[in-house]
Amino acid sequence: EILMTQSPATLSVSPGESATLSCRASQTVKYNLAWYQQRPGQAPRLLIYGSSTRPTGIPARFSGSGSTTEFTLTISSLQSEDFAIYFCQQYYSWPYTFGQGTQLEIK
Amino acid sequence: EVQLVESGGGLIQPGGSLRLSCEVSGFTISEYSMNWVRQAPGKGPEWVSGLSSARNTIYYADSVRGRFTISRDDAKNSLYLQMNSLGDRDTAVYYCARSSGFRFLVDWGQGALVTVSS
Numbered sequence: 001e002i003l004m005t006q007s008p009a010t011l012s013v014s015p016g017e018s019a020t021l022s023c024r025a026s027q028t029v030k031y032n033l034a035w036y037q038q039r040p041g042q043a044p045r046l047l048i049y050g051s052s053t054r055p056t057g058i059p060a061r062f063s064g065s066g067s068t069t070e071f072t073l074t075i076s077s078l079q080s081e082d083f084a085i086y087f088c089q090q091y092y093s094w095p096y097t098f099g100q101g102t103q104l105e106i107k
Numbered sequence: 108e109v110q111l112v113e114s115g116g117g118l119i120q121p122g123g124s125l126r127l128s129c130e131v132s133g134f135t136i137s138e139y140s141m142n143w144v145r146q147a148p149g150k151g152p153e154w155v156s157g158l159s160s161a162r163n164t165i166y167y168a169d170s171v172r173g174r175f176t177i178s179r180d181d182a183k184n185s186l187y188l189q190m191n192s193l194g195d196r197d198t199a200v201y202y203c204a205r206s207s208g209f210r211f212l213v214d215w216g217q218g219a220l221v222t223v224s225s
Contacts, residue, residue: 034211036152043202043215044152055213087151091210095168098151 002026002090006099012107015078021102023071023088032092035064035073038101039084047086048073075104109133109214111203116219123193127219129186129203137181140164140206143188145199146218155201156188157209166209170196193223 003026013019023033031051036044046055048064051071061076075082083106088099115127127143142157156177157166165177176189186203200218207213 032210036212043218044212045215046211046213049207049211089152089154089211094166094209096154096209098153100151 001095002029002093002097004088004090004097004099006086006088006102008102009100010103010105012105013078014107015080017078018074018076019078019082019104021073021075021086021104023066023073023099025069025071025090025092028068029090029092031067032090033064033066033071034089034091035062036087036089037082037084038087039081044087078104080106109205111205111214111216113201113203113216113219116201116221118222118224119193120225121194121223123223124189124191125193125221127188127190127201127203127221129188129216131184131186131203131205134205135181136179136184136186136205140209141177141179141186142204142206142209142212143175143177143186144202144204144212144215145197145221146202147196147199150199152202153199157206158186159209164209190221193221195223197221198223 005024033051035048038044052064085101110132143155146152178187203216204212205214
């Protein structure tokens with residue numbers, strides 16, 4: 001099973017600034033990495049797949065990068081609705097696994 | 108509009124059984140891979156089970172294999188998860204989700220809470 005490790009666990013950032021979230025895989029997942037956003041009391045929402053592709057409707061301030069074992073989600077010009085929990089997920093090999101999440105909070 | 112609505116959650120005693128349902132609208136489930144994902148309180152999600160559109164591929168997490176069964180009723184456009192021999196580690200919110208192939212999860216329901224406790 002591939003272990004996904006996210007850092008930091010909590011990130012405090014002011015609105016309008018940028019945030020950089022990290023995700024590390026215990027072995028290569030190539031580009032098979034997705035990011036999700038989860039607001040309180042809601043289901044996760046797909047933000048990024050294929051490491052860097054945004055689905056239709058996801059704002060351009062969300063960007064993903066990385067490959068093999070190191071991945072980054074960058075959120076620029078943070079807005080109030082962006083403060084949430086973010087999860088990464090690998091889909092290179094079953095069982096597909098998620099990270100434990102990064103809580104993005106208002107500074 | 109795509110909607111996935113789970114039902115059937117609740118409080119169940121250890122060793123008991125429960126069947127979750129997911130009623131889908133806005134797309135035909137037989138054309139997509141459908142999945143169940145759970146999330147224990149304060150934890151990251153866990154992909155529990157998946158069923159391919161052709162029904163020829165089924166995935167189970169090791170933690171539920173042999174106890175959970177995923178199924179689909181095309182006439183009702185609904186997905187199901189039969190859960191047997193439930194234990195406290197199965198306590199979680201269970202989400203029904205559509206995936207792109209068996210890769211990432213594109214659409215999610217609002218979740219059904221399953222609490223296993225005596």
